[in-house]
Amino acid sequence: MSELKDSDALARLEALFDDGSFTRIDAYAKSASGEVEVVAGFGTVNGCAVYAFSQDITVDDGAVSVAQCATIKKIYDLASKTGCPVISVFDSNGVKLSEGFEVLNAYGELVKASASISGVCPQIAVVAGACLGTSALIANMADVVVAVKDADFYVSSPSDVTAEQSYEEGTVDILCDDFSSAVDKVKNLVSLLPSNNLSPAPIFDFSAPQSALSDGADAVSVINAISDNSSAVEIKGGYAKSNCKTALATVMGTTVGFIAFEGNALCPACSYKAEAMIKLCDAYSIPVVTIVNTDGIIDEKENQTLVALTKLTSAYASATCPKISVITQNAIGCAYIILAGKGANADMTIAWDSSVVSPLNTDSAVAFLFNDRLADGEDREMLKAEYIENIASPFTAAACGAVDDICTPAETRERVIAALDILSGKRETTLPRKHSVK
Numbered sequence: 005m006s007e008l009k010d011s012d013a014l015a016r017l018e019a020l021f022d023d024g025s026f027t028r029i030d031a032y033a034k035s036a037s038g039e040v041e042v043v044a045g046f047g048t049v050n051g052c053a054v055y056a057f058s059q060d061i062t063v064d065d066g067a068v069s070v071a072q073c074a075t076i077k078k079i080y081d082l083a084s085k086t087g088c089p090v091i092s093v094f095d096s097n098g099v100k101l102s103e104g105f106e107v108l109n110a111y112g113e114l115v116k117a118s119a120s121i122s123g124v125c126p127q128i129a130v131v132a133g134a135c136l137g138t139s140a141l142i143a144n145m146a147d148v149v150v151a152v153k154d155a156d157f158y159v160s161s162p163s164d165v166t167a168e169q170s171y172e173e174g175t176v177d178i179l180c181d182d183f184s185s186a187v188d189k190v191k192n193l194v195s196l197l198p199s200n201n202l203s204p205a206p207i208f209d210f211s212a213p214q215s216a217l218s219d220g221a222d223a224v225s226v227i228n229a230i231s232d233n234s235s236a237v238e239i240k241g242g243y244a245k246s247n248c249k250t251a252l253a254t255v256m257g258t259t260v261g262f263i264a265f266e267g268n269a270l271c272p273a274c275s276y277k278a279e280a281m282i283k284l285c286d287a288y289s290i291p292v293v294t295i296v297n298t299d300g301i302i303d304e305k306e307n308q309t310l311v312a313l314t315k316l317t318s319a320y321a322s323a324t325c326p327k328i329s330v331i332t333q334n335a336i337g338c339a340y341i342i343l344a345g346k347g348a349n350a351d352m353t354i355a356w357d358s359s360v361v362s363p364l365n366t367d368s369a370v371a372f373l374f375n376d377r378l379a380d381g382e383d384r385e386m387l388k389a390e391y392i393e394n395i396a397s398p399f400t401a402a403a404c405g406a407v408d409d410i411c412t413p414a415e416t417r418e419r420v421i422a423a424l425d426i427l428s429g430k431r432e433t434t435l436p437r438k439h440s441v442k
Contacts, residue, residue, distance in 0.1 A: 066134075115145075398410050
């Protein structure tokens, strides 16, 4: 037999897998015009069993052929049978037009194969070069999309959309300067995610965080202070970045998803971002810690906001993974119900002793409740302080069961660890159904 060609695609997979662990599948398969335009196989990544394929741009520009689709589908089928993650590396200038509708049908089988294991086996897509048309759809169906800055990632060609724009608009979850950096991110993700929806998340050695929390801490500081030292991998970091942060990390060596709000009103973008994280975590039974600091709902883009919040509310309410909410500053109105409310979301709600839990923002509440006293000339700031102390205090919320525990900022990590520990055996069943409608 002839010696295998050491293509860019093969080198990419060998860089991804643990040394010497990669075993190639369909190494001698042929396309109509010669070599198949993809390299595929299996091995271990940080000790985890993984299947992977990498489109080969050096063979016929990586054109997607019937033979390429057959090799990739074999990867999906094996992952489905064995419950292992799939890593896909996309780099192709498009479909092989000479194969006509036959290749379109084969492409459709890939779409179905990817959809069939969605939420069953983790899928991580790496956009390393050109990823156009249907390839872009398949890549975007993955649980996490990692892209290299100079990659092309769009459905309709030609397009001026850059990978950086896709990152800022939430289509790309993680943006890297080069393929080597993308490999590092993928290795971290593979380690954090369980092998499938029935397997537990891996356990890691860990070191405690170095930072201590205080009042007024921002979302990133809260995540870093609760999670194990240097364990956080931010997801969708370029999207809605001033309103919401999402990340996978470990707490006491166990994977946890974080959704942290920055103090602004909930908007469509941060709602979609949070929804994506809660769905990812729920699919693989990863606990979710929500850091609640939001001043209600924006009063613009009314219909878009309503749709986005409906999706977020449904995702939180239907998720059966352990859900812990930490109110760090403000939980106002509808935002409390969606993100920290005992009815719709949280198994455990913890509030900082300095936080505010209120049906309305303090200015509106004071105007509504103390209108007569304001008219008599009483100081608005003093009335706000009275309202917060007597009505919007976390102690008032705890008195009626709306908050389970109150702590200082410095005690947050230990309280979250205790909540995660007690919820580790959570079992919750839902009514039989195919899926929710909204």
